[in-house]
Amino acid sequence: MCCMSQRAPLSSAGSRRKRSKGDLTSQAILDTAERLLETKSLDEIAVDELTSGAGISRSTFYFHFESREAVLYALSERVSEGLYESAAMWLRRGSEPPADSIRRAIAATVALWRQHGPVLRAAVRARDTNSMMRDFWADVAHRFIDSTAQQIEIERAAGVAVPGPPNARMLANVLISMNESACYNMSLGRKSAARDRELVETLTSVWLRSVYGASD
Amino acid sequence: MCCMSQRAPLSSAGSRRKRSKGDLTSQAILDTAERLLETKSLDEIAVDELTSGAGISRSTFYFHFESREAVLYALSERVSEGLYESAAMWLRRGSEPPADSIRRAIAATVALWRQHGPVLRAAVRARDTNSMMRDFWADVAHRFIDSTAQQIEIERAAGVAVPGPPNARMLANVLISMNESACYNMSLGRKSAARDRELVETLTSVWLRSVYGASD
DNA sequence: CTTCTGAGTCGACACGGTGTCGATTACTTT
DNA sequence: AAAGTAATCGACACCGTGTCGACTCAGAAG
Numbered sequence: 001m002c003c004m005s006q007r008a009p010l011s012s013a014g015s016r017r018k019r020s021k022g023d024l025t026s027q028a029i030l031d032t033a034e035r036l037l038e039t040k041s042l043d044e045i046a047v048d049e050l051t052s053g054a055g056i057s058r059s060t061f062y063f064h065f066e067s068r069e070a071v072l073y074a075l076s077e078r079v080s081e082g083l084y085e086s087a088a089m090w091l092r093r094g095s096e097p098p099a100d101s102i103r104r105a106i107a108a109t110v111a112l113w114r115q116h117g118p119v120l121r122a123a124v125r126a127r128d129t130n131s132m133m134r135d136f137w138a139d140v141a142h143r144f145i146d147s148t149a150q151q152i153e154i155e156r157a158a159g160v161a162v163p164g165p166p167n168a169r170m171l172a173n174v175l176i177s178m179n180e181s182a183c184y185n186m187s188l189g190r191k192s193a194a195r196d197r198e199l200v201e202t203l204t205s206v207w208l209r210s211v212y213g214a215s216d
Numbered sequence: 217m218c219c220m221s222q223r224a225p226l227s228s229a230g231s232r233r234k235r236s237k238g239d240l241t242s243q244a245i246l247d248t249a250e251r252l253l254e255t256k257s258l259d260e261i262a263v264d265e266l267t268s269g270a271g272i273s274r275s276t277f278y279f280h281f282e283s284r285e286a287v288l289y290a291l292s293e294r295v296s297e298g299l300y301e302s303a304a305m306w307l308r309r310g311s312e313p314p315a316d317s318i319r320r321a322i323a324a325t326v327a328l329w330r331q332h333g334p335v336l337r338a339a340v341r342a343r344d345t346n347s348m349m350r351d352f353w354a355d356v357a358h359r360f361i362d363s364t365a366q367q368i369e370i371e372r373a374a375g376v377a378v379p380g381p382p383n384a385r386m387l388a389n390v391l392i393s394m395n396e397s398a399c400y401n402m403s404l405g406r407k408s409a410a411r412d413r414e415l416v417e418t419l420t421s422v423w424l425r426s427v428y429g430a431s432d
Numbered sequence: 433c434t435t436c437t438g439a440g441t442c443g444a445c446a447c448g449g450t451g452t453c454g455a456t457t458a459c460t461t462t
Numbered sequence: 463a464a465a466g467t468a469a470t471c472g473a474c475a476c477c478g479t480g481t482c483g484a485c486t487c488a489g490a491a492g
Contacts, residue, residue, distance in 0.1 A: 021459075021468080041345050046450090047450075047451090056469090058449095059451085059470080059471065060471070063468090121344075165414075166414070166418035166422075170415065173398075174419060174422060177397040178393060180397065185389075185393060199390075202383070202387055206390060209429060213425060237440070241440085241441095273443080276441050278479095279440065279441075
């Protein structure tokens with residue numbers, strides 16, 4: 001039912017030694033996948049493209065991963081930690097003004113999408129055909145929306161944010177959706193620091209006006 | 217290069233008579249496709265599912281359509297007109313307050329996604345693997361963003377909307393992205409009039425606060 | 433009424449990708 | 463050096479695609 005990369009750890013950090021050849025080829029498959037995702041979608045990538053890139057035969061692939069999707073799952077996990085970090089930036093802000101912490105969090109998200117756009121795009125796309133990826137994103141979204149909604153309610157209770165409606169949870173939901181789809185689209189275009197900065201400013205502005213009612 | 221449903225008209229309105237059998241089967245394929253999209257994604261649908269649903273053999277499919285994607289394109293065109301209508305609602309508002317025209321436009325969009333969610337979702341998904349669909353959406357997005365940005369600038373010039381930054385075009389872009397992805401997600405869930413209404417209110421609120429700075 | 437034409441249909445085929453299995457080889461461990 | 467487990471491979475059966483040439487059949491032309 002559940003299934004993940006089936007070869008549980010494949011840790012790079014952690015255990016000393018025991019770089020047991022298998023880990024090396026798993027790693028090679030992952031690297032090849034990440035490289036290929038820069039030019040093709042996941043289901044345009046054939047298994048033998050993954051394995052020939054790693055110097056092994058096609059059938060050996062199935063020793064390391066259950067499916068193409070399992071590879072994507074493993075790649076996504078490498079990246080998702082970064083997502084959580086950037087999300088945490090808004091929360092637990094000190095006496096810093098909201099504008100700064102929100103801008104920092106959004107800038108971090110945009111940067112992450114710039115860096116791992118292909119993987120994140122593939123992960124998003126796989127969400128509605130693959131149950132493993134659906135669960136993965138459901139978990140990510142749950143944490144994001146929960147903590148954002150909670151933060152909105154705190155700010156409202158403190159009289160800093162404008163009160164509802166809209167309901168805090170749904171507001172959090174649409175704002176996070178907005179960020180995701182804006183980042184998705186951004187990562188499709190050619191890299192441009194100026195446009196990225198403008199995107200960060202635009203998203204920040206929408207967040208500030210929607211939650212606090214002010215443009216800082 | 218370009219290619220569409222290859223059998224150009226397949227019009228239902230227009231020509232009297234000449235319901236030339238071929239049009240009937242094309243239509244049957246389209247109907248079957250729309251029905252199947254309610255439960256599967258486009259590339260999970262095999263050609264013989266489409267044709268057996270229409271009572272013909274698999275190979276006959278290729279007489280009527282060039283590919284599965286061409287079927288989706290034909291389906292999308294049936295729906296896109298509705299999109300344009302709802303977009304036009306904000307523009308050319310009379311003396312009506314912005315809150316009302318924006319709410320009406322968003323409500324129409326949400327309703328359209330409720331009605332044709334499966335097709336629209338498939339069309340969105342096909343966007344980044346199929347060039348025909350990419351061009352189709354590029355055209356839709358272009359019209360939407362252009363006219364929205366233009367409207368924002370008009371309202372700013374009139375002193376009704378808060379001035380930039382953010383740049384009107386990019387603001388339009390992220391707001392429209394937000395609407396699309398919110399509708400996409402909404403159409404995945406079970407139909408609920410209450411939730412739909414709440415979504416409309418939330419999106420409207422974000423638009424109003426982002427563009428006009430007020431919740432009306 | 434026949435004949436011709438082309439729109440519409442079909443079965444057969446070659447191709448390419450998937451996933452599995454049993455056999456084989458390469459490392460470790462004692 | 464022997465034993466066992468980790469990793470690899472080729473072969474195979476399966477499934478979906480797209481193409482091709484042959485067939486059918488309705489309606490226009492004679």
